[in-house]
Amino acid sequence: MTAAKQNTKPLNSRTEDVYQAAAKLMVAKGFGGTSIADIARAVGMTKAGLYHHIASKQDMLFQIIQHAMDIMEDIVIQPAMQIEDAEERLRFIVRNHTTTILERGQSFTVLFSEIHHLNPEQQEDVGGRINEYRSLIKESIESLKAEEKLRDLDTEIATLHLVKVITGIASWYKEDSSKDHEHLIRETIEFTMAAILRSE
Secondary structure, eight states, X not given: OOOOOOOOOOOOHHHHHHHHHHHHHHHHXXXXXXXXXXXXXXXXXXXXXXXXXXXOHHHHHHHHHHHHHHHHXXXXXXXXXXXXXXXXXXXXXXXXXXXXXXXXXXXXXXXGGGGGGSOHHHHHHHHHHHHHHHHHHHHHHHHHHHTTOBOSOOHHHHHHHHHHHHHHHHHHOOXXXXXXXXXXXXXXXXXXXXXXXXXX
């Protein structure tokens, strides 16, 4: 199974607050429409004070996305790699990834669409981590195929669809929604697994 990448350095609580505020602004206004002054104002800091936490707006976007991937490593990827059964592993991935989106910040997920604002080296780094995660999912789906549990599907396309179903939640779910988190998580698991598993 694919080896997980080591996390980047941990954040202090103030830096995480800055990243959360910046992520929400960038989702609302776009990367280009969000200024350093906007971010500083949102967290109650001066621009000079903000630069103690970031090198540039581009670097902040990179660090926000890296932080999101670090969370995924800790909560989804590394634990999933310890699960031997492929179906159980996929259910765990869907549950924990969906939970992470709902409880740890939808803005982080939406910001992955802004990756093109990063420099080539940063894009390669982020892209590599995303591909490692997709590989874990694809390997799990291929294991189901080998066990004859998978419907007649292209495993590459099935992987992409599964990831899009989960990450797509961030684009439509409202944080003040009355929808129960656990109900949404269960429905997402059942929907994705029903789409790929043979009926008994």
